[in-house]
Amino acid sequence: MKRKNTWNFYGKKELEEIESLSEEYRDFLNAGKTERECIKRILFQAEKQGYKNLEEIQKQGIVLRPGDKIYVSHMEKAAALFHIGAKPLEEGMNILGAHVDSPRIDVKQVPLFEDSGLAYLDTHYYGGIKHYQWLGIPLALHGIVAKTDGTTVNICIGESDEEEVFVLTDLLPHLGKDIEEKKQKEFIDAEKMDLLIGNRAINQKEIEKRSSVKTAILEILEQKFQIKEEDFLSAELEIVPAGKARECGLDKSMILGYGQDDRSCSFAALQAILNCMEVQRTACALFVDKEEIGSVGATGMHSRFFENAVQVLTEFTKSSHIADKNRILQNSYMLSCDVSAAYDPMYAEYFERQNSAYLSGGVVLNKYTGSGGKAGANDANAEYVAKIRGCFEKNQVIYQTAELGAVDRGGGGTIAYIMASYGMDIIDCGIGVLNMHAPWEVSSKADLYEMNKGYLAFLEEMK
Numbered sequence: 001m002k003r004k005n006t007w008n009f010y011g012k013k014e015l016e017e018i019e020s021l022s023e024e025y026r027d028f029l030n031a032g033k034t035e036r037e038c039i040k041r042i043l044f045q046a047e048k049q050g051y052k053n054l055e056e057i058q059k060q061g062i063v064l065r066p067g068d069k070i071y072v073s074h075m076e077k078a079a080a081l082f083h084i085g086a087k088p089l090e091e092g093m094n095i096l097g098a099h100v101d102s103p104r105i106d107v108k109q110v111p112l113f114e115d116s117g118l119a120y121l122d123t124h125y126y127g128g129i130k131h132y133q134w135l136g137i138p139l140a141l142h143g144i145v146a147k148t149d150g151t152t153v154n155i156c157i158g159e160s161d162e163e164e165v166f167v168l169t170d171l172l173p174h175l176g177k178d179i180e181e182k183k184q185k186e187f188i189d190a191e192k193m194d195l196l197i198g199n200r201a202i203n204q205k206e207i208e209k210r211s212s213v214k215t216a217i218l219e220i221l222e223q224k225f226q227i228k229e230e231d232f233l234s235a236e237l238e239i240v241p242a243g244k245a246r247e248c249g250l251d252k253s254m255i256l257g258y259g260q261d262d263r264s265c266s267f268a269a270l271q272a273i274l275n276c277m278e279v280q281r282t283a284c285a286l287f288v289d290k291e292e293i294g295s296v297g298a299t300g301m302h303s304r305f306f307e308n309a310v311q312v313l314t315e316f317t318k319s320s321h322i323a324d325k326n327r328i329l330q331n332s333y334m335l336s337c338d339v340s341a342a343y344d345p346m347y348a349e350y351f352e353r354q355n356s357a358y359l360s361g362g363v364v365l366n367k368y369t370g371s372g373g374k375a376g377a378n379d380a381n382a383e384y385v386a387k388i389r390g391c392f393e394k395n396q397v398i399y400q401t402a403e404l405g406a407v408d409r410g411g412g413g414t415i416a417y418i419m420a421s422y423g424m425d426i427i428d429c430g431i432g433v434l435n436m437h438a439p440w441e442v443s444s445k446a447d448l449y450e451m452n453k454g455y456l457a458f459l460e461e462m463k
């Protein structure tokens with residue numbers, strides 16, 4: 001088996017396409033740094049291309065026909081797009097499913113406090129992070145505050161050059177002798193990862209009067225956002241790295257950006273469904289939340305919202321009298337669109353060379369994930385893997401296969417095993433990422449291009 005470097009296979013036309021795709025991709029990453037922002041962006045693009053809300057279809061009692069484009073949105077954190085195919089629904093759909101949440105640090109419900117003249121927001125991290133990576137870097141605050149009067153306030157602070165940013169402070173090396181001997185986990189107590197947000201003790205209303213730093217911060221919150229301290233109780237505020245996704249490397253071959261797990265696959269899945277022409281089997285792109293914490297909750301893959309959406313779909317398509325949601329799902333094909341850890345020569349001992357994903361090695365197929373003897377894995381059926389290989393080869397999609405790291409080095413899971421429980425054929429398919437789960441992750445522009453091609457071929461051609 002010879003490994004390919006995808007860059008060897010491109011002519012002028014492809015290279016131009018790669019550049020414009022990567023520009024759109026960076027734009028997508030910058031617009032969606034939380035699950036809500038990401039879903040908003042996805043639905044904005046979908047509506048622009050004629051996708052209609054399924055709720056509207058329901059209200060108007062419209063019968064869906066081949067070529068119709070609809071979407072379902074759930075709590076503004078999950079969504080599904082459907083492009084109705086020529087074949088009856090019960091023959092199954094071709095589904096691309098990605099997640100839109102990424103590791104980050106969340107603000108607690110009662111977060112604000114002052115210590116030694118410094119104001120902080122208390123936090124609780126979300127997903128698998130290495131704590132130390134988040135110290136001493138510029139951070140932005142994104143999210144919403146829901147108020148008791150039914151209104152919500154959108155918050156996004158720290159993304160433009162003029163705006164203020166925030167920081168989790170680190171200890172200077174001069175005093176860090178005993179810390180250096182500690183294990184990574186003990187290095188910083190997660191309870192001490194509190195966001196520094198202020199230090200000025202003046203009363204904003206009566207500028208000559210002194211106040212506490214906390215009071216001053218509360219006044220700013222009131223003035224700028226019309227929120228009170230109690231409103232944090234019903235807020236979802238996420239701390240993410242501040243700044244835009246950038247081109248990376250002297251050859252500009254890579255992208256450095258936050259949240260590429262899994263917004264690289266979300267982007268490609270969206271592109272694929274928006275670009276697919278006439279489809280035989282109904283095409284679906286599914287975007288879910290909470291994957292990083294086990295796919296739980298109302299907006300995670302374990303939620304029935306997708307199943308319910310498929311049920312509604314059956315009621316509004318012509319063949320509704322025989323369609324059954326479980327049969328449709330069992331007859332479906334799915335790519336669980338998620339990233340893979342790319343082989344990193346700096347950490348070679350954690351990988352097994354032959355079964356690793358390589359950066360710019362093309363789109364990655366992970367037959368199985370899991371850990372410690374494949375525990376918790378969806379292990380895709382060999383016949384299905386062959387079918388996908390055939391589809392990719394026919395469409396000149398450069399692909400590679402991989403496991404997540406060497407055996408017994410750890411592991412992980414995706415949404416694949418959850419959807420597999422419907423009895424459908426499903427395999428993990430995404431791109432290799434370096435620096436995964438770090439504030440800034442690295443991907444290859446060429447892999448993104450191959451993933452786009454692969455997802456489109458899957459939607460249009462899997463029969």
Ligand code: MN
Nearest residue numbers: 261262338339
């Ligand atoms: Mn992921």
Ligand code: MN
Nearest residue numbers: 103261292437
């Ligand atoms: Mn992840």
